[in-house]
Amino acid sequence: MDRDLLRQSLNCHGPSLLSLLRSEQQDNPHFRSLLGSASEPARGPTPPQQHLQGRKEKKVDNIEIQKFISKKADLLFTLAWKSDAPATSEVNEDNEDHYAVMPPLEQFMEIPSMDRRELFFRDIERGDIVIGRISSIREFGFFMVLICLGSGIMRDISHLEITALCPLRDVPSHSNHGDPLSYYQTGDIIRAGIKDIDRYHEKLAVSLYSSSLPPHLSNIKLGVITSEELPLYYRRSVELNSNSLDSYENIMQNSLGFVNPGVVEFLLEKLGIDESNPPSLMRGLQSKNFSEDDFASALRKKQSASWALKCVKIGVDYFKIGRHVDAMNEYNKALEIDKQNVEALVARGALYATKGSLNKAIEDFELALENCPTHRNARKYLCQTLVERGGHFFKCRKSYYKKALLGLRTFKNVILYFLLDNIVIFKIKCPNIFFLGETYF
Structure with missing residues (x-):
């Protein structure tokens, strides 16, 4: 069992989940020992808790979720979910051959703009990548209107008129002399990293330096990009706006990546799930209940x-x-x-x-x-x-031997016999050659 994951879940849901776990998993010896250690306070100084914003601060009080966790605890906290595969980048990949890249789900749900704006400022974090168009350039920096996100959660924000400021100090200079802002003009598409967030006043500050990004995103190029470099999900979103009659199912089934035979393996690797022993939360679908001949491979x-x-x-x-x-x-x-x-x-x-x-x-x-x-x-x-x-080699050898014999005119009465099965016997009648047994000198 994954002790760390169990502790995180208990810290989130509290004593009510602990009591449910004890009643549901009392017959599981491995889980009994874990519950005993999980309920004990940790020794030593308590590490400072990180104050997380937004949805991470929300406490889950849904008793149905806690019942589900307690019933499926032996499956949820098993180490079989873990994989040795390296963690994949959070950048939105544009390779549509791998899996179906879809527009943001809220485009199909008719969520009010006010709610979408509130959820955006709730979830945005420092180090996230945003993409927008320059709306105005001032002496202290430029303003850009965000059109989409370049990492993390896909969101439909193009119509929310969210503005971000890129200060002059966060604009790299492209020459030793001159104004760094002279390189940019209104309408340019900019990829930048979130540097500061004022959630209450809904203000954002961005930077074009890679130091504003977390280590796993530091190789992403910031600055001016072309329309072809926009995330694929955003381009699909624009297509959906021009043809709003398309359903989620139609767009997904018409995607090239949807019919990729290796889409399941790719998504499992992307999620870090070990494919060699695929887990399932439905006990009737556990891999041990099926023959190897019944698996997809x-x-x-x-x-x-x-x-x-x-x-x-x-x-x-x-x-x-x-x-x-x-x-x-x-x-x-x-x-x-x-x-x-x-x-x-x-x-x-x-x-x-x-x-x-x-x-x-x-x-x-x-x-x-x-x-x-x-x-x-x-x-x-x-x-x-x-x-x-x-036989082909036999004919080749015969022609070579004939050429050799034509060149050795000093020898008389030479008779050559050869066989292919690893035995070649030369019988040569010549007064100048002596032999012992089957070895000739």
Whole structure:
């Protein structure tokens, strides 16, 4: 069990959660020992508590949440959720091939602007990245109207008219002399880091220095950016504003990342959840209750093998009518779907052998036998190809020996016999050569 996480939960929910845990998890020996240590006060000086703003200060008094935690405590606090994967950056990534990047949810919920503005100033923190357009430039700095966030939570703020000031001291100079503000003009899109927050008066101060960002965001470029560098979720948000009839489901299903076969693995890694032992809060869906053949990876492997076999059958039909190029394309397509498909390897090897590419054919047959040592056709074709390849070497050697003999005109009555199976016997009749047994000098 994760002791630190349990202590955090008890500190948040208080004694009521502790009593529920004791009643629900009394039969769990591991949890009993943890509850005993969790209820005891910590030894030594109490560390100063960090005063967190906004939602982090809110105390959760929902008894239903506490009941849920107590019933699922053995699953919620298990170490199986933890992963050794490195923590991912909070920057909004724009690679739509990985997963479906959606507009902010509040765009579909018709939340009043006043509430959205209040929630924004509740949740914004120092070090967060914001993006806006310069509205005016003064001698002490410039003002920018925020249009979106560049890190953390995605929010729809483009219509809230939230203004931030970037003081002159937080604007890097682009030359040794001259005004740093001369580099900027009204309408420029600026990426900046939050430096100061006045939540009561709803005022923000930003900086263009990377020192205003936390360490894991320090590599992000601050300053002027192009419209192509805007976060993808914001661009989707603009598209949604122009076509407000689209539903959340339609936008998600039309996203390229939504159909990515590896989307689950990518999101699990992004959340830091170990995929090798996937946990579930539903006891009936625990991984131990299912066979390995029922998991997505095994099912995907069977599906890929089935699709690859269809391509192989089409390729064989092309091969029979002499369309070798089309047949090769089908075999390659099958191996792109399933790299270890034995039938595709054997069929492609046979086509290579037919075209005279014996080395490539041998490689395919050997790889097929590695995946399936009992495959009859792979073994049969490999033997035939090896014999043909050996015969090719035999002919080459014979021509070389003939050339050598033509050059040795001083020797008479030379008779050369050679075999391929690791035995080569030379029988030479010449008065100038002596031999002992089967070794010749």
